[in-house]
Amino acid sequence: MPTEPSWRREQKAWRSGLRHIAGIDEAGRGPLAGPVVAAAVVFPPGFRMDGLADSKQLSPERRRELLGQIRANAAAVGVGVASAEEIDRLNVLAATHLAAWRAIEALAVPPDYLLTDYLRLDSESQINRGQSTIRNPQSAIRNEMVPVEPLIRGDQRCASVAAASIIAKVARDELMCAYDDEYPGYGFAAHKGYGTVSHLDALRTLGPTTIHRLTFRGVVWFDTPLRHSTTFNHLVEAIAAIDGEPAASAVRAAMDGALVRLPERERIEIEESYASRLTQIGCGVP
Numbered sequence: 706m707p708t709e710p711s712w713r714r715e716q717k718a719w720r721s722g723l724r725h726i727a728g729i730d731e732a733g734r735g736p737l738a739g740p741v742v743a744a745a746v747v748f749p750p751g752f753r754m755d756g757l758a759d760s761k762q763l764s765p766e767r768r769r770e771l772l773g774q775i776r777a778n779a780a781a782v783g784v785g786v787a788s789a790e791e792i793d794r795l796n797v798l799a800a801t802h803l804a805a806w807r808a809i810e811a812l813a814v815p816p817d818y819l820l821t822d823y824l825r826l827d828s829e830s831q832i833n834r835g836q837s838t839i840r841n842p843q844s845a846i847r848n849e850m851v852p853v854e855p856l857i858r859g860d861q862r863c864a865s866v867a868a869a870s871i872i873a874k875v876a877r878d879e880l881m882c883a884y885d886d887e888y889p890g891y892g893f894a895a896h897k898g899y900g901t902v903s904h905l906d907a908l909r910t911l912g913p914t915t916i917h918r919l920t921f922r923g924v925v926w927f928d929t930p931l932r933h934s935t936t937f938n939h940l941v942e943a944i945a946a947i948d949g950e951p952a953a954s955a956v957r958a959a960m961d962g963a964l965v966r967l968p969e970r971e972r973i974e975i976e977e978s979y980a981s982r983l984t985q986i987g988c989g990v991p
Contacts (some may be wrong), residue, residue: 708762710867711755714854719750725780728815728865729808731801732760732873736898737908737924738891738917739881741792743804744872745783745812745819746775746865754778757867759860765794772875775868784876790969793920802826808869818852822859822866837972853983858901883966887934888914915970934964937971944975944982951987 717724731743760768776782785807787800792975795803809816819826859866873945878897885894891907891914898904898916900923908917912929915937919925932940940963943956960979964972985988 706863708758709755710757710759710860710862712862712864714748714820714856714863715865716747723817725812725814725817725864726820727781727809727818727828728859728863728867728869729805730760730822730860730866730870730873731804731824731834732877733869734797734801735900736918737900737904737921738786738789738898739884739894740786740799740877740916741801741804741876742873742880743785743787743801744869744876745785745805745808746779746817746868746872747781747812747814747816748778748865748868752778753864757864759867760870761860765878766822768871768875770827771868771871775872781813782872783808784814784872784878785811786876788949788969789916789918790849791910792822792918796920797918808873815875816851819854820854820859820863820866821855822870823855823857825855826853832918843855871934882968884916884934886952887936888916888932888936891902915968931970933971933974934967937967937975940975941978944978947988949986949987950988953983 715726725747727745727747729743729745731741733739733741756771756774763771770900785804785899787804788896793805801899802824805821805826809819856863856866860870861867881897882894886894890911891938896904908924908927913919913924914931915934917931931956940956940960944947944958947953947956956979960975964975967975
């Protein structure tokens with residue numbers, strides 16, 4: 706059985722008068738494909754629940770069961786995503802910090818204290834007795850500073866961090882299962898983008914996709930055109946068939962509904978292709 710994490714740090718913070726203690730963790734630093742996803746979870750003061758554990762120690766069924774309990778009882782849950790493109794531009798650690806910031810900003814309540822799985826989250830590396838401080842993104846107008854406590858193996862030792870690890874893991878797994886439909890042949894639903902034997906075999910056979918991390922070992926040496934998603938290919942076909950304003954408007958509507966699900970590399974290509982087609986046929990629809 707997984708070791709159950711403690712509520713000791715949350716209880717200490719609540720006793721000191723703090724109310725919104727956010728546990729923060731991430732999923733997906735190591736894969737060759739897909740985003741890194743972070744989550745932030747705030748429980749009400751005095752709350753406790755049993756069964757929490759590091760998400761990696763739990764079965765998918767148990768993670769989903771706990772996910773429902775966490776969302777039903779938490780005062781706030783935030784999820785943040787940093788894309789494969791951002792990982793390539795920034796490096797994976799910086800992208801993880803970016804995802805964590807987005808998770809914090811997505812919380813419905815401003816946090817008073819942050820407990821992390823050893824994410825320092827301090828851009829200036831201001832460390833004081835094992836803690837750092839960051840500006841509260843929801844309270845910047847008051848110039849408040851929020852204490853950050855980075856915990857070694859925080860997802861195994863701290864209940865709120867364990868809860869965040871479950872939220873982040875389930876959210877990322879769901880994204881990778883959706884990508885399995887968009888990029889058939891890679892097995893993303895099974896390995897979630899990690900460098901398994903079957904994934905590496907697919908890379909050698911098919912080459913990398915637009916959601917692969919092109920700076921990662923195992924991907925970087927491929928010098929082939931990137932494989933695009935099924936949705937991207939359908940949109941390209943629809944754009945090529947535009948023959949006037951009614952068709953252009955219909956394709957624009959389809960694009961607006963689909964682009965949010967596509968990686969940045971594909972969104973840019975689609976927008977450029979759409980604009981080029983309108984110019985080609987002399988159509989004025991935006």
